[in-house]
Amino acid sequence: MAYSEETYIRAPIVVVLGHVDAGKTTLLDKIRGTAVAKREPGTMTQHIGASFLPWKALEEISGPLLERIRVEIKIPGFLVIDTPGHEAFSNLRSRGGSIADIAILVVDVQKGLEPQTFESIEILRSKRVPFVVAVNKIDKIPGWRSNPNRPFIESIKSQDEAVALKLEELLSYIIEQFKSIGFRADRYDRIKDFTKIVALVPVSALTGEGLPDLLLVLAGLSQRFLIKRLVARVAPARGVVLELKEEIGLGTTATVIVYDGVLRKGDLTVVGGLEKPVVTRIRLLLMPKPLDEMRSPEDRFLEVERVYAAAGVKIVADGLEASVPGAPLVVLSREEELNKILRDVQEEIQTTRFQRDIAGVIVKADTLGTLEALIGYLKKNNVPVRLADVGPVVKRDIVEAAFVKSLDPPLAAVLAFNVKVLPESREEAAQKGIPIFAERIIYRLVENYLKWYSEQRELEKKKIFEKITPPVVVQILPGYVFRRRNPIIVGVRVVAGRLRPGVRLVTRDGREVGDVMQIREHDRVLEVAEEGSEVAISIRSKAIVGRQVDEGDYLYSDVPLDEINLLLEKYSNDMTENEKEYLRRLLKFKLKLASEIEFP
Numbered sequence: 001m002a003y004s005e006e007t008y009i010r011a012p013i014v015v016v017l018g019h020v021d022a023g024k025t026t027l028l029d030k031i032r033g034t035a036v037a038k039r040e041p042g043t044m045t046q047h048i049g050a051s052f053l054p055w056k057a058l059e060e061i062s063g064p065l066l067e068r069i070r071v072e073i074k075i076p077g078f079l080v081i082d083t084p085g086h087e088a089f090s091n092l093r094s095r096g097g098s099i100a101d102i103a104i105l106v107v108d109v110q111k112g113l114e115p116q117t118f119e120s121i122e123i124l125r126s127k128r129v130p131f132v133v134a135v136n137k138i139d140k141i142p143g144w145r146s147n148p149n150r151p152f153i154e155s156i157k158s159q160d161e162a163v164a165l166k167l168e169e170l171l172s173y174i175i176e177q178f179k180s181i182g183f184r185a186d187r188y189d190r191i192k193d194f195t196k197i198v199a200l201v202p203v204s205a206l207t208g209e210g211l212p213d214l215l216l217v218l219a220g221l222s223q224r225f226l227i228k229r230l231v232a233r234v235a236p237a238r239g240v241v242l243e244l245k246e247e248i249g250l251g252t253t254a255t256v257i258v259y260d261g262v263l264r265k266g267d268l269t270v271v272g273g274l275e276k277p278v279v280t281r282i283r284l285l286l287m288p289k290p291l292d293e294m295r296s297p298e299d300r301f302l303e304v305e306r307v308y309a310a311a312g313v314k315i316v317a318d319g320l321e322a323s324v325p326g327a328p329l330v331v332l333s334r335e336e337e338l339n340k341i342l343r344d345v346q347e348e349i350q351t352t353r354f355q356r357d358i359a360g361v362i363v364k365a366d367t368l369g370t371l372e373a374l375i376g377y378l379k380k381n382n383v384p385v386r387l388a389d390v391g392p393v394v395k396r397d398i399v400e401a402a403f404v405k406s407l408d409p410p411l412a413a414v415l416a417f418n419v420k421v422l423p424e425s426r427e428e429a430a431q432k433g434i435p436i437f438a439e440r441i442i443y444r445l446v447e448n449y450l451k452w453y454s455e456q457r458e459l460e461k462k463k464i465f466e467k468i469t470p471p472v473v474v475q476i477l478p479g480y481v482f483r484r485r486n487p488i489i490v491g492v493r494v495v496a497g498r499l500r501p502g503v504r505l506v507t508r509d510g511r512e513v514g515d516v517m518q519i520r521e522h523d524r525v526l527e528v529a530e531e532g533s534e535v536a537i538s539i540r541s542k543a544i545v546g547r548q549v550d551e552g553d554y555l556y557s558d559v560p561l562d563e564i565n566l567l568l569e570k571y572s573n574d575m576t577e578n579e580k581e582y583l584r585r586l587l588k589f590k591l592k593l594a595s596e597i598e599f600p
């Protein structure tokens with residue numbers, strides 16, 4: 001078949017995201033069930049890695065609603081990615097964005113937005129993918145009367161007032177939550193401008209209530225705001241590898257989502273690979289065989305000659321084992337293009353896998369998509385990355401982290417997402433004191449690391465603060481001299497800093513008074529007197545009150561120059577304004593003193 005100048009509107013690629021247990025899988029099953037139940041002869045509803053929901057099926061289930069809304073439908077249906085969650089979504093990557101056109105964010109009506117919901121929103125926002133919120137499990141609201149598969153706006157009419165009010169209350173909470181992260185949201189049937197307001201569609205994935213509304217809102221949004229993206233060409237295909245899978249007798253096969261063009265058996269393609277791009281010819285294109293045509297469990301696939309975007313298809317070709325999920329696939333139409341395409345594909349992968357000569361964490365993930373998502377998340381949290389790669393945690397990763405430890409210990413860590421940690425790496429890590437964080441949820445991985453990081457920073461700080469002279473200024477309170485000579489006992493007000501036993505105090509002109517022995521407040525012995533407090537202190541001292549020091553005098557801790565600089569530069573956030581002010585004045589004083597020393 002020859003390519004042509006022709007273009008057509010393809011089905012939008014839809015992903016489902018949300019917190020665990022919100023009902024993603026149930027919703028997908030419902031959508032798939034609808035697709036299969038309404039399958040028309042000759043249409044392929046099951047793809048590989050995705051399901052196609054043809055518009056005809058939609059029309060049938062949303063009939064009554066469609067009459068009311070009267071939108072003219074131009075899209076052929078939806079291609080819904082079968083695997084929910086943002087790992088699959090992450091792999092639908094394209095240069096800086098996503099090949100997913102629109103997302104359904106599933107939220108449990110009674111729980112509202114949960115940690116992974118926020119994470120999903122962040123990821124969608126960063127990839128600029130619009131989304132509709134399926135506010136799920138409305139059937140669980142006490143007293144709800146189920147109307148299976150009916151539109152929500154009809155079902156709501158048959159509910160008691162108290163039940164409807166309860167739903168409103170739950171929705172307001174969700175709307176408030178959206179507001180707190182800078183989004184306006186509202187029940188979909190109250191929205192005029194869908195570009196500004198996030199649509200909330202109450203549904204039950206279990207009963208199918210609200211599904212017509214959800215799909216119509218998706219269709220409406222896709223047509224109104226995404227139509228340019230949905231123009232596909234009858235040209236060499238472009239796609240992305242969603243998954244690699246070993247199939248008996250076929251070797252490593254790839255699930256590919258085709259988002260533009262037509263992919264044909266025999267096409268020469270460039271597929272992104274970890275070491276270098278794979279140039280390979282497509283031996284077979286496989287789609288699932290409809291259930292009623294399957295003769296045995298092995299007889300799962302149907303060979304096809306070509307697929308048009310948008311489609312999910314399994315490809316069989318040599319060399320795919322060197323590819324990686326999240327990698328692009330580009331069909332080569334002319335030999336002359338090869339070098340440019342190779343370069344593009346390689347470059348795209350190299351921006352995600354990298355090594356830099358900086359102090360930063362080591363990141364390993366199972367796919368390019370999750371690696372990219374992880375790096376994005378770390379970046380948002382201001383965590384520098386030294387090495388990012390796909391694959392198991394190997395010894396070299398630990399060696400890199402150990403080097404970072406010599407530069408900045410809290411950054412010496414390995415973050416491993418969904419990958420193996422080889423035994424020798426674990427050994428090496430234990431030996432070198434490098435923590436390996438391994439998790440199956442991205443945000444939790446980063447969270448765990450960040451928790452450790454701040455603990456390390458605190459420890460580091462504590463150690464430093466133990467060593468250095470704390471900045472302290474106290475004033476001897478007039479009328480509160482209890483003992484004039486060793487040990488001096490006086491009442492003081494802590495003007496700046498925190499006073500602890502052991503601090504050496506000097507006079508304004510730098511003469512030593514002595515070391516603080518004990519701090520008391522009434523009958524209690526204190527370990528520390530906070531800024532602003534008034535306490536009695538004893539000082540081991542050679543000075544005598546009334547001679548070298550007097551009532552009303554200020555006494556100071558003598559912080560050395562290098563410590564002043566360290567405190568002001570690195571720990572400015574940990575000090576009070578008074579402490580900083582004292583250190584700045586002391587610094588000026590010391591520098592002035594130093595400048596007055598003349599050399600012959």
Ligand code: GDP
Pocket residue numbers: 018019020021022023024025026027084136137138139140203204205206207
């Ligand atoms: P996922 O982790 O987001 O994929 O959530 P699941 O689809 O596995 O659903 C989690 C649980 O919630 C399962 O026990 C589902 O049966 C249940 N569930 C999902 N949707 C609904 C719904 O609309 N109504 C009710 N009552 N239960 C639901």
